[in-house]
């Protein structure tokens with residue numbers, strides 16, 4: 071009985087790359103999840119552990135980041151994947167074929183009073199709208215909210231001045247990407263509310279505050295978002311936010327002789343900071359049973 075190696079391919083899956091075009095104050099964003107799979111002269115890699123023809127998956131990942139810089143961005147994902155496939159096959163005689171897969175997450179500019187924002191974006195696609203109604207005898211409470219409102223600022227965010235301990239490695243920064251998926255829930259005072267209109271307004275106010283706040287901490291941005299909502303809506307007693315800090319790490323391209331002035335980022339998915347707070351009116355009526363069984367909040 072003979073045993074042989076069948077079809078095979080290998081590579082790096084889910085290379086999360088965010089490219090910011092920042093030649094002018096009006097930034098552009100390209101956000102992709104890239105998968106590189108190569109086929110080639112891989113028989114003895116499998117049968118003998120001879121890696122002489124095994125372009126490491128780590129190199130494939132680095133190549134994706136480096137090419138995004140060298141090519142001045144990602145462009146159409148079809149073009150990017152084609153050029154990557156050709157690069158891998160043309161440059162390495164032991165690579166015969168490539169399967170390159172790209173998912174693109176699309177963003178649009180946050181609308182503000184002065185028009186579309188230069189460097190603040192919201193992920194395309196609807197957030198999930200939520201409502202929890204509680205009734206106890208004659209008392210009624212309505213808590214509305216949303217989750218999955220994903221936003222990003224490509225500049226206008228700093229983080230420094232925090233205490234340092236012997237375990238601190240985080241570098242202070244005066245220019246970073248700030249990104250989060252906003253979950254919010256707010257408690258109404260009373261029930262005579264134009265629900266749809268108010269929902270849209272709360273969302274717009276939160277988005278505009280995210281865009282317009284020059285952020286020194288995600289906590290500060292959260293507070294500004296809540297304050298904007300409460301100032302415009304006296305019928306809302308309090309608003310609670312849960313906001314992950316979706317870290318974007320600058321990719322070190324210096325080993326490849328490339329600079330990276332805040333253009334090419336690795337979008338990490340975990341671990342992430344998690345920032346949660348309530349912004350409330352100091353004269354708000356008691357919450358009663360409004361928050362009972364509403365999960366996951368401070």
Ligand SMILES: O=c1[nH]c(=O)c2[nH]c(=O)[nH]c2[nH]1
Pocket residue numbers: 229240286287288289315343
């Ligand atoms: O906006 C931030 N708030 C934090 O509390 C924090 N902690 C951290 O490591 N990075 C950040 N960023």
